Amino acid sequence: MIDEMHMARGLPEDDGLDGDGGLDDSVQMPRILQDLADGRLQASEVDTVVDWLQAAEDPAPPPWVVNRAVRIGRQGENGQQARTAIWRRLVAALVYDTRLRPRAAGARAIAGDELRLMYQAGGIEIDLEVTDSGIAGRLRMLGQVSAEPPDLTRAWAAIEGPAGRVEGEIDELGQFALEGLVTGRHRMEIGLTYELIEIPEVQI
Amino acid sequence: MSYMGSSSRPFGRQRRDLVAGCLLGDQNAWETLVRTHAGLVYTVIRRCGFGGDEAADLFQDVWLAAWEGLATIRDEGALAGWLATVAARRAKRQLLQRAHEPTSPDAEIPERLDPDPSPEDVVVKREGGVAVRAAVAALSERDRQIVHYFFYDATTPSYTEIAARLGVSPDTIGSLRTRCLRRLRQALEDAAPPDADVDTRP
Structure with a gap:
């Protein structure tokens, strides 16, 4: 009876996990x-559970999780299949920062700043270069x-920070550009076919 | 095309347009669908004991499954229930996988509900939602017990265990649950603030 109700409403059928409703103690x-x-x-019970969950006022998912x-919808546009392979999620570590090297003296200090x-x-490897944008007070990030x-x-590639969220496509050479950024703390994500690389903090 | 009305909760015609739009590849429709139901999906995941990166990955997994399965929805009025069911299934599958994997000493310890359940009236204090607290408080003591065992008891008692605690036959638990949920829904409606969204779910 219950299964029939689920079928009638198009609710997802059990996917073989414990399909008889029996329990796994673990x-x-x-x-x-x-x-x-x-x-x-x-x-009707499903509807009540939904009402309960929606009224629970639990913490909302972080914006980057929702984004x-x-x-997914953008990946699936134009009839393309959305990415269904399980991503390998990686957290990137900073290995080089020009601000951490000794400051050059004289003429060398002017160039390459x-x-x-x-x-x-x-x-x-994700190589990032931050330069002034054509817009006053804004920055441009070039990446490879x-x-x-x-x-x-x-x-x-996507970056979230004080100026909001900026996204850009990565070309076949692995290059991308993100425009209109401002100084401050950012979070980045690089979405590849088989990996999702997170950079939890990028200070620019 | 905007799918959002004055509230953050699409209903009736809007919801049907939303699903149809998603199936036609409309990115705005998909974005509205995700943003409207993100809290519901995330709440299911968190209440199954997941947090942090694990919750984020599971959240993504649910929406991938939703993207693939949206065309199978026959009653679009049941969209929220469908998404909650997908989320609960994925969470259960993850819990089963975790239970059968060898544990590492460095493994992330998931957020869990209090393993030592408090008396039924503590349920009301533990719950963050004002409407839920009010609704549960309005139930009889017996119904609060049932709500506690079904919604909050982190030990996941079996029907037999619940029946034993309530002092009834296991055969009656299903109907007890159904009646309790009916009263809970009424109590939730009564407890909702006057300007709350009215769902026109058929």
């Missing part, structure tokens, strides 16, 4: 959510990702 989650997962609730989900940063994650072409299909 799984601890609220009983009602386990019943929801197992398709043991009637349609990542929004991006742009900020350069390099991050590494899982054998992939050392990934191979198969990993660069529909690749993208």
Whole structure:
């Protein structure tokens, strides 16, 4: 009876996990959510659970988490399949920062004053260069990702900071440009075909 | 094209347009769908004990599944329930995988509900939502017990265990739950602030 209700409403059918509604003692989650997962609730009960969850006022997901989900729709546009492979999520580490090297004296101090940063994650290098933008007070970030072409299909770079979120496509050479940034603390994501690289903090 | 009305919760015709738009590849529709239901999906994930990066990855996994399965929704009025079900299934699968993996001493310790459940009336204090607190408080003591066992008890008691605690036959738990949820829904509606969204779910 309950299964029929689920079918009629198009609710997802059980995917073979504990399909008989039996329990695995190793799984601890609220009983009602386990019943929801197992398709043991009637349609009206599902609605009540949704009302309860929506009224719970639990913490909202971080914006970057939501934006990542929004991006699924962009990957799937123009009839393309959204990326369904499980991403390998990597957190990049800073390995080079021009601000940390000894300051040059004399004429050398004038030239080459742009900020350069390099991050590494899982054998992939992300080279960033920050320069003045054409707009006063704004910055431009040029980047290069050392990934191979198969990993660069529909690749993208996104940065979130004081100026909001800026996204750009990564070309087949691994290059990208992000415009209109301002000084401050940022968070970056590089979305490749098989990896999602996070740079939790980029100070520019 | 905007899919958002004056509230953050699309309903009725808007919701149908939303799903249809997503199926036609409309990015705005998809973005509205995600942003409108992000809190619901994330709440399911967190209440299953996930936090931090694990919650973020699971959140992404749910939306990938939603993207792939949106065309199977036959009753678009059940969209929120469908998403919550997908989230609960993915969370359960993750919990099963975790349970069967060898634990590492460096493994991230997930956020968990209090393993030592408090008395039923503490449920009301623990819950963050004003409307939920008011709704649960308005229930009878018996219903509060049922809500506690089903919604908050981190030990995930079986139906047999719940029946034993309530002193009833396990055969009656299903109907007890159904009646309790009916009263909870009414209480949630009564407890909702007057300007709250009215869902026109059919």
